[in-house]
Every structure is written in C-alpha cells, then in structure tokens.
Amino acid sequence: MIRIVIAEDEDIIRSGLLYTIDWLSMNAVVVASAATGSEGLEKIKSLQPDIVIADIKMPGMSGLDMIEAAQKAKIDFIPIVLTSYSDFNYAKSAIALRVFDYLLKPVDEAKIKEVVLRAQEQLAKNRIAQKAERAESAGASPSPFLPPMVSDNPYIAACLSAIEQNYAEHPNIETLARTLKVSASYLSRLFKKHTSMTFLDFLNTYRIQKAVSLLADQKYRVYEVAAMTGFSSYKRFYEVFKSYAGFPPTELAKQDGKQKS
Known part of the structure; x- marks a missing residue:
C-alpha cells in the first residue's frame, strides 16, 4: 500500500x-x-x-x-x-x-x-532499478520482480477487504484475528506497522470518507448517513465526524445547499 x-x-x-x-x-x-x-x-x-x-x-x-x-x-x-x-x-x-x-x-x-x-508506476520503476543495482553490487543477476508490496501481505489484505466491504457492520481486529488464526495483538501491531494507523482509526477514516460522499449526494438525512456508515447513534457519528473531519456533518449538509439533519 x-x-x-x-x-x-x-x-x-x-x-x-x-x-x-x-x-x-x-x-x-x-x-x-x-x-x-x-x-x-x-x-x-x-x-x-x-x-x-x-x-x-x-x-x-x-x-x-x-x-x-x-x-x-x-x-x-x-x-x-x-x-x-x-x-x-x-x-x-x-x-x-x-x-x-x-x-x-x-x-x-x-x-x-x-x-x-502515475506516481505509483514511477515508484515501481524506482524500486526495480534499486533492486537491480543492489543485485549487481552483490554480483547477482538483476531480478525483474519488485519486493512484496505491503498490500500483498495476506493479513493486511484481509483487514483492508473487511473494512472496504463491511465498514458499516462493525468489523474489529479481534474477530479478524480469530478468522486469520493469529493473535489480536499481533494483527494490531502488524496493521499499525504497515499503515501507520490503528485498525479503528483506519476504519473510522474510511467511514467518514464514505459519509462525506453520501452527504454530498444530498439523498439522505444526516442521521440516515450515520446508520449507513455503521454508527450506533447520531451523537456518536457527530462526534467522530467532527473529530476526524474538523467540522460537523451538519455544516457539510448546509454547504451543499440543504440542511438534512
């Protein structure tokens, strides 16, 4: 990633x-x-x-x-x-x-x-060149393969998939760890190492991102968006949204021309 x-x-x-x-x-x-x-x-x-x-x-x-x-x-x-x-x-x-x-x-x-x-393509080219240089310095034949990307890690891939597909259904690190047959503490450390975010922070960031898109569509009221993005109450959604986005969801609704709270 x-x-x-x-x-x-x-x-x-x-x-x-x-x-x-x-x-x-x-x-x-x-x-x-x-x-x-x-x-x-x-x-x-x-x-x-x-x-x-x-x-x-x-x-x-x-x-x-x-x-x-x-x-x-x-x-x-x-x-x-x-x-x-x-x-x-x-x-x-x-x-x-x-x-x-x-x-x-x-x-x-x-x-x-x-x-x-395009930047990712350039990163891939840079990594191939660096790997080839290291191989040549060590006297080995250059390899055309990149070192594994973070998202190729099966545990991280499973976490990201769970967030992307089930963000509204309260995915958590403990359940994922049991499914993957690893300890929750290990999976939590691994996720933080690869993303620099805790699982909960990443999940909430993704939820707020989805909430912004839904509010921008102007098809739903704020409390409906709260439920659609997996928050148990309007109050909790309001608090998390404001904490992560820096402004309340009602302000976004006003900016879009309709107050739907």
Whole structure:
C-alpha cells in the first residue's frame, strides 16, 4: 500500500483531501497530514512516505522548502505540489526539486487519481532499478520482480477487504484475528506497522470518507448517513465526524445547499 503525507495550511482543502478522496481505491493510505511546512517535514522524517502532496506556498516554511529539506535529509519520496499560483519563480524552483506533477486548486479527484497512479508506476520503476543495482553490487543477476508490496501481505489484505466491504457492520481486529488464526495483538501491531494507523482509526477514516460522499449526494438525512456508515447513534457519528473531519456533518449538509439533519 502506498503511503502518503499531505501538507496543506487551508483546513477545508486539507480535510477535503483527507475525507472526500477514495484513497483505498488507489491502493493508498494517508498516513499523516500537516498544516505547516515544518510540521510536514517532521511527519516525512518520521513516517518515510512514498508520496508527499504539499501546498506550494504555506506560512513559514513553504511546501517547496519542506520538500527540499526532506530531500537533503536523503528521504526518498515522490513530491506532488498543490498550487493556485502561476508564478514562474515557483515553477523554476519546483523543477529543480524534481517535483513529479502539479495539482491545481480546487483539486479534482479524477486528476488526483491520475497523478497518484502515475506516481505509483514511477515508484515501481524506482524500486526495480534499486533492486537491480543492489543485485549487481552483490554480483547477482538483476531480478525483474519488485519486493512484496505491503498490500500483498495476506493479513493486511484481509483487514483492508473487511473494512472496504463491511465498514458499516462493525468489523474489529479481534474477530479478524480469530478468522486469520493469529493473535489480536499481533494483527494490531502488524496493521499499525504497515499503515501507520490503528485498525479503528483506519476504519473510522474510511467511514467518514464514505459519509462525506453520501452527504454530498444530498439523498439522505444526516442521521440516515450515520446508520449507513455503521454508527450506533447520531451523537456518536457527530462526534467522530467532527473529530476526524474538523467540522460537523451538519455544516457539510448546509454547504451543499440543504440542511438534512
């Protein structure tokens, strides 16, 4: 699974990227988000993501400064820049930093998917090249195969499948562990290691992502969306939604032109 860090100082845009984009369909997970360049740099250093999506210009440390600092720290990732700017000086700086692509605000999900999938292809090529270099250095014949991706792990694949297919039916790590014939503590540690999130955090993030899509359709009331996404009560849904998205579900309903609470 591809690991992504997002750095964006605008709360609404950052929340939109986190909760309205179907990252799982791209075999990707957002392992962290940051509101400043300096915070983003710390996340990159600690989590070593595959892809970094950063606003080109943020207060204090800009997205480009953050990318440059991370590259100087010898962290290998693919940088993608968010921008509403056409400033040529920024463009020149981005070229020098080998930025993979630009995403113009307001961000379009289809464009994000296209860019992220191309970035994954580039990651695969990079890994093949690195594996070949290591094999040649060791005097062996280069192998055309990639090392196993995280999602190839059968335990992680089972967890992701359970979340994707049964997110409204309260999947939990204990039941999955019994099905997979491993201990719950082992499966929990393995999931956290591969996704940088607990199973519950990942599940709730996925549920809120689905809730945002359902509310945006304007076909359901907020309490109906709460039930559809697996929450036992409207109150619990409201609390979790606000905690993860940064704003209440009723606000999203208002923004979409209808209050359906």
